Amino acid sequence: MSRPASEEKKARKHVPGAIDHERFVREGPQKRFIEPRLLYLIKKAPSYGYQLSEDMGELPFPGPTPDSAAVYRMLRELEKNGLVRSQWQHGETGPSKRVYSLTAAGGERLEAWIDAFRGRVELLNAFIALCEEAG
Numbered sequence: 001m002s003r004p005a006s007e008e009k010k011a012r013k014h015v016p017g018a019i020d021h022e023r024f025v026r027e028g029p030q031k032r033f034i035e036p037r038l039l040y041l042i043k044k045a046p047s048y049g050y051q052l053s054e055d056m057g058e059l060p061f062p063g064p065t066p067d068s069a070a071v072y073r074m075l076r077e078l079e080k081n082g083l084v085r086s087q088w089q090h091g092e093t094g095p096s097k098r099v100y101s102l103t104a105a106g107g108e109r110l111e112a113w114i115d116a117f118r119g120r121v122e123l124l125n126a127f128i129a130l131c132e133e134a135g
Contacts, residue, residue: 034066034074036113039106042084048097049075075100083109 034056041047041055049072057065066074078084083106086098102110 033061034070035078036110036117037061038071038074038078039083039102039110039113042100042102043107043110046099046101048089048099050097052100078106081105 037056037059038052040059041052047055050068052075053066053068053071056071075084075086079086079100082103084100085103086100088096089099090096
């Protein structure tokens, strides 16, 4: 006899960097793809929260750019899950900045997002082909 879905979910052990494809489907659009954008930007160049928030608007994603509070919440979550690490950078002028860099687990998570996006593209292309065949 199988367990109810709620028990299955509880039974799953959280593993930092592990991919929860159900979460991608369920939360991806609602979270405005903050996670993959941040992982990409940090992979491209380690940076600090304010700059990452500014750079989000330069990426080609639909919908509004996430506000800085959402970006900082996601950065804390990414660090808690071992996908990024941070260290304080003390400059000669201005306040200290927390600079984020990607971990190996973060790189793997970004690859998982890329695979998920590719899968979506394949599904969408297949659906478009069906529609075109139908006339």
